Amino acid sequence: MQLTRLKKLQQQGRDLLDRGLDRHIRLGVTGLSGAGKTALITSLIDQLSHSAAYPQRLPRWSLAAQRRIVDVKFAAQPDWSIARFDYEGALHALRTDPPKWPESTTGLSELRLELTIARDGGWKQAAWPTQKLVIDLFDYPGEWLLDLPLLDMTFKDWSAAQLKLLNEPSREPTAKAWLKTTASLTDHATTTDLDAVLRAASAGYRDLLKRLRYDVGVFWSQPGRMLLPGSLEGAPILDFFPWAGRFNDDSSTITQALEQRFERYKTEVVTPFYRDYFCRFNRQIVLVDILGAMQRGPVAFADLQLALHALLPVFHYGRNSWWQRLWRPRIERVAFVATKADSLTLSQQRTVLEWLQALVGSAVAEVDSAVHQLQQVVAAVKATEYGHLADGREVLRGSIDGTQRAFHVDYLPAIGTELDAPIALPKLDPPHANEPGPVPHLRIDQLLEFLLGDLA
Ligand SMILES: Nc1nc2c(ncn2[C@@H]2O[C@H](COP(=O)(O)OP(=O)(O)OP(=O)(O)O)[C@@H](O)[C@H]2O)c(=O)[nH]1
Ligand SMILES: [Mg+2]
Structure with missing residues (x-):
């Protein structure tokens, strides 16, 4: 118990120091297995690390749009006892020929990025023209989140x-x-x-x-x-x-x-x-695998809703449970995200967003209003191009099992209707990297704006 308290005090000291020096984000990314965490974190790191050289790829992230990112570098992670997130390995897989999706992961890993940002006016600008933004990213299995409610149960x-x-x-x-x-x-x-x-x-x-x-x-x-x-x-x-x-x-x-x-x-x-990680995240992305669940069929889709209901009280800041009162998690922003949207047309992406809003909406309404939240539909790595057939029908083009195909997901349940049968979502190959710069994406810049837009 003494040791635990000491560890907690040391951590709090480190956190305070980190925050006092500059802006410091501890971003947890979670989702149940296969939800797309590794692809998303790889894309986030790739977008961030290229953001000084390729700001035009992130038009909806204000810091990039205003060309204020001066430099981005990898730094030593604070916790040396957990694995470093294997960004290079994941990127290598995406960049090989033929490209592959990164390997499945099962544990906790971390990576630190340091961004140097030009100040935007204000009294500090003359003396300190730049400021640092330190981002620690954590990849951890959503299955671990599902265990947190156990703390309140006999x-x-x-x-x-x-x-x-x-x-x-x-x-x-x-x-x-x-x-x-x-x-x-x-x-x-x-x-x-x-x-x-x-x-x-x-x-x-x-x-x-x-x-x-x-x-x-x-x-x-x-x-x-x-x-x-x-x-x-x-x-x-x-x-x-x-x-x-x-x-x-x-x-x-x-x-x-x-x-x-x-x-x-x-x-x-x-x-x-809970104590060493979850409570110390100040921002959180929760991947909700709506498409994966619809692909598995009605039982899985109904069960995803059950899992969300069990999971969302974890983000309830009314602090009703003793463990929440004791350790006081301080998450300020939570993004609920459905990824892999590049398999869908724009109107279908809107339908998935409506599902996401419906699934997390009611629970999220109870989240403390001090916690900002976003629901968004993205693709970490965009593997398709949108187009039309000769007869005007919408179509997506991408590589499936090594062959270029044109496809369209014919059945996606409209909001408010039942999922009658599994949706036929193709398993796309990652895109061929034929241009320099970060991996192509859908709305990752909007996600960055939500997560980091208030900081500099
Ligand atoms: N088309 C498309 N497919 C994606 C995208 N992100 C993930 N996928 C697919 O989803 C699979 C799982 O993605 P991962 O990033 O490994 O998911 P994860 O949550 O890290 O999975 P575990 O580590 O096994 O828990 C990939 O192998 C891809 O097939 C995306 O942005 N677009
Ligand atoms: Mg993974």
């Missing part, structure tokens, strides 16, 4: 909620066998076989979560680390599962053991992430 409440979910029609057929096995677990496991019993049922639960995610397409799964264990692979802290057992029986060995693991998961896995 094992009993969490178990009840998860078991209810597993019995719903979208999940029950897949969960049936595991539910049956766990229900038949007797609570008379002796101390010697308890560990083996828990290990086997937990492995079954983790396997179930994976099948639900990858076969059925659901998004809402807890605990998130069971899907992306990273360094916790095989660790006993992940050996727990929702339990329908007798909670009021103090002598129940299984209940006690599971409860203990659940509490340790909260204090040793969820809390450190």
Whole structure:
């Protein structure tokens, strides 16, 4: 506890120093696996690092439009114990021939950029003609965010909620066998076989979560680390599962053991992430994979809405929960973003924006008004060109499986209608880099304006 407080004080000291010197942004970028985080961060870094030389590529970011970016450089990241975001590796993949999308990632990584910006008038201009803007970017799995609500839950409440979910029609057929096995677990496991019993049922639960995610397409799964264990692979802290057992029986060995693991998961896995990272972000991009969910079909799309409902209270600054009051997250700006919009025509992009507004709108209305928020539809890396066929129909042109094609996504549900069937979204190859400068994008400059526009 002492060590934790000391660490927190040290961090606060570092943050204050950072902020006192110049403007300092700690930008977290998150989204569930495959949402487009790595492509987005790579594009953000690419746009920023070229912004002094190619400001014309970012017309809607005022600092670039006013030609005030003097220099951009990479700097040593403050936290040396986490991976550096592999911008060079991702860019190399996008720039090879044929180009490839960056590899999938599973953990936390960080990168620091330092921008030198010409001042725009004001009394400081004569003495200090430029100022520094330090941007730390963090890539982290959205699955970790889904775990934050656990901090407010007891094992009993969490178990009840998860078991209810597993019995719903979208999940029950897949969960049936595991539910049956766990229900038949007797609570008379002796101390010697308890560990083996828990290990086997937990492995079954983790396997179930994976099948639900990858076969059925659901998004809402807890605990998130069971899907992306990273360094916790095989660790006993992940050996727990929702339990329908007798909670009021103090002598129940299984209940006690599971409860203990659940509490340790909260204090040793969820809390450190919340305290050391989430609370220290002052800006946040949340990627909402609307197109990915529609592509997986109605069950996945409904489940995305469920996941968002679970996730959005994390950005609720009314600080109703003890963990929010204790650590006081200070996110000032949150951008909810749907990416991969380059697969759609302009009017279809508008439809996706309407969906995004509808999905996050109601929850976001409750976010503290001091937190600025944006909903936007972008493409981190624009892989298509828009055009028309001879008969006037709209069409997109891009490379699919190495062949140039003209295509059009025929079915996209209008807002307020049901998604009847999966949408047929093509998996585009990245664009060939045939011009110098940053990767082509859609509205990344608007995103930068929202995230950084108030700073210089
Ligand atoms: N057309 C298009 N496709 C994109 C774009 N961004 C991402 N994609 C597609 O989405 C896939 C996943 O993107 P990533 O950036 O790896 O997603 P991620 O969220 O980092 O995924 P994980 O690291 O696996 O969690 C890519 O391989 C591309 O196929 C985009 O801007 N345009
Ligand atoms: Mg990634």
